[in-house]
Amino acid sequence: MATATQTTSLNFTNIETLTGSNFKKWKEDIEIVLGLMDLDLALREYQAAVITTESTTDQRIKSEKWERANRISIMIMKKAMAQSVKGGIPKHTNAKAFLAAIGEKYIESGKAETGTFLTQLTSIKFDGVGSVREHILKMADLALKLKDLEVVVTDQFLVHMALNSLPAKYGQLKVSYNxxxxxxxxxxxxxxxxxxxxxxxxxxxxxxxxVQTEKGNRVPSTSPMNTANKKKKKVNSYPSIKNTNTFKGSHKLKPVNTENDKDKECYFCKETGHMRKNCIGFKNWLVRKGVLKNKGNKQ
Structure with missing residues (x-):
């Protein structure tokens, strides 16, 4: 089990130094640390009964405990104060009175606090940062602070305020409540x-x-639907044979027919009487593509 000295070293550093603008946080730290060290007796009571020859053993033990708690509490509070703040606080030999004197230096106007808390409570909106539970608990904390300032905020009023602070996506919940x-x-x-x-x-x-699944869906290349689309989109790789004589010198390209080619069909123009290699349209297409040089052009 940790001794009092060990407890002091473990918890004293947790107290935020009083600089003037952080009194509430400083006081909270002081109360927590002294409570953990079992020294808060001096903050709860002003002084134990004066020890006399007629005092009982229990009274003597309680008095000694209070004296020790009072002395150490004052030491800890002074240690956790900035030097500029410490000089403006009246000296006290009683820890409770010393803490009260410090509080008098930083007392705030109740009206100003009330206005601040009311403004926060009525203007707060849930912006999606954090959870909605934390948001409503924050509003409940503001309502509790107002109650301490004698401004009562009923549960029903707080429920309405909380619902109104939620974004439109919570509309279904609002309808359910209404x-x-x-x-x-x-x-x-x-x-x-x-x-x-x-x-x-x-x-x-x-x-x-x-949405990601829909974007990722693709029709397989072997799908009947894909095959049908390919058939629809397939076009003849050969160009049209119309106006094939527009190239200079193209009239010099004449088909060479043989007796064996009379009944054969040209794969290019689909006409009979010649083969593709002798087709004027095919040769003109080769000239246009640059595969065959146009003999009518001078080099």
Whole structure:
């Protein structure tokens, strides 16, 4: 089990140094550390009973415990204060009175705090950063701070404010609440919103997966549909034989027919009487493609 000295070394560094603008955080750290060290007795009570010859053993033990807690608490608070702040605090031999004196230097106007918290509560919107549970808990914390300042925020008012702070994608949840005969508490609202948040995330992931799948689908090359499209798109690789005589000197290309070619069909122009190698249209096409030189052009 850790001794008091070990506990002090482990927790004293957790206290944020009081610089003037962080009193609330500093006070919270002081209370936590002194509580963990079992020294918060001096903060809860001003002073134990004065020890006399008639004091009981229990009274003596309690008095000694309070004296020790009081002395160490003051030492820790002074150690956790900036030098510029420490000089402006009146000296006290009582830890509770010393903490109260520090608080008097940093007391804030209740009206100003009320206005700040109300503005935050009425203007806060859920922007999708973090979870919706954290968002509503933050609003509940603002409502609790207002309650401490004697501004009561009912659960029903907080539920309406929380629903209004949600984006349009939570519209289905808002409709469910408005059409329901039962009134939701803040805990029930948090549970319903968390479920709706999970549903929206699931739907979004499913939609993204569907879009990616659709984009990734391709008709296989061996598919009958793909084969049919290829047949439709297939065109004759040979150019049209119309206006084949527009090339200079093309009239000099004449077919050479033989007796054996009279009944044969040309694969190029589909006419009988000559073969493709002797076809004028085919030779003109070769000239146009640059495969065959046009003898009518002078080199």
């Amino acid at each position: 059409t329901s005969k039962d009134k939701w508490g803040i805990d029930e609202l948090i549970s319903m919103c968390a479920q709706e948040e999970d549903r929206l995330k699931t739907d979004k992931n499913a939609e993204v997966h569907f």
